[in-house]
Amino acid sequence: MCFSLLTVPANTLCAKIHNGVKNPFRMPVILSKADETRWLNRDLTTSGIAAMLQPFASDAMDARVVGKDFAKCA
Numbered sequence: 001m002c003f004s005l006l007t008v009p010a011n012t013l014c015a016k017i018h019n020g021v022k023n024p025f026r027m028p029v030i031l032s033k034a035d036e037t038r039w040l041n042r043d044l045t046t047s048g049i050a051a052m053l054q055p056f057a058s059d060a061m062d063a064r065v066v067g068k069d070f071a072k073c074a
Contacts, residue, residue, distance in 0.1 A: 011055040013063055030056035 006029040012029040031039055035052050038044060 006053060008053055011058040011061070013058040013061050014055075017063060020045050027055060029053055032056075 007026040008029055010025040010027040017026045031052060039052060
């Protein structure tokens with residue numbers, strides 16, 4: 001099995017989380033519900049793809065602290 005993870009510049013929420021040392025302020029591409037069907041369209045053009053490769057809106061996201069010992073939570 002193969003896959004690719006596409007990244008874009010981090011939005012303001014993700015930029016606070018990533019420290020920027022090895023991966024300077026980037027985040028994965030997150031598609032809106034409206035773009036999910038467009039993404040799977042075989043007729044999608046290169047410019048159509050590029051238009052969707054944008055940082056997801058910070059105000060549509062939430063962040064929570066996760067403990068480092070989460071493996072013990074089973």
